[in-house]
Amino acid sequence: MSKVGILMGSDSDLPIMKKAAEILEGFGIEYEMTVISAHRMPDIFVEYATGAEARGVEVIIAGAGGAAHLPGMCAALFKLPVIGVPIHTKTLGGVDSLYSIVQMPSGIPVATVAIDGAANAGILAAQMLSIGNKELREKVKTYCQGLKEGVVKKAEKLNTLGYEEYLKQM
DSSP states (O other): OOEEEEEESSGGGHHHHHHHHHHHHHHTOEEEEEEOOTTTOHHHHHHHHHHTGGGTEEEEEEEEOTTOOHHHHHHHHOOSOEEEEEOOOTTTTTHHHHHHHHOOOTTOOOEEOOTTOHHHHHHHHHHHHHTTOHHHHHHHHHHHHHHHHHHHHHHHHHHHHOHHHHHHTO
16 A cells, blocks of 8 residues: 655644644555654655655655745655645744745655645645555545535535524534
């Protein structure tokens, strides 16, 4: 079975990055998760990124705030898909992280989700892995159908109750 690497630059990112893990668990996708710094422990980081494929990792999800070099450095060393999760920061609200991740040079792509969008990173990783896995593809389709059904139920409830009563029940 395919495996996903979930990385974060700080343990303070764990409340966000656990959302990717929860999504992967829902799809039955194995993952490894760790805190790793491209700046503070470059030797360990390089060892992780260059050895990931040999450990069965096929996609890396890397969350980082501020300078947010972790996803880009992963993409420079790991030649399979990397998904960057910009983490919200106190100083610039995560826009700094977002810009750092999306502004990669040509030839070193990093797929990027919204600020604190680790759940979408998990879904995107599942979609990537489903390209070669029909069973996983069906799980992804079922998940998407569940999203649709949830919105339809909310619309029906709103239409039945009217917006004032609906808001009272939220």
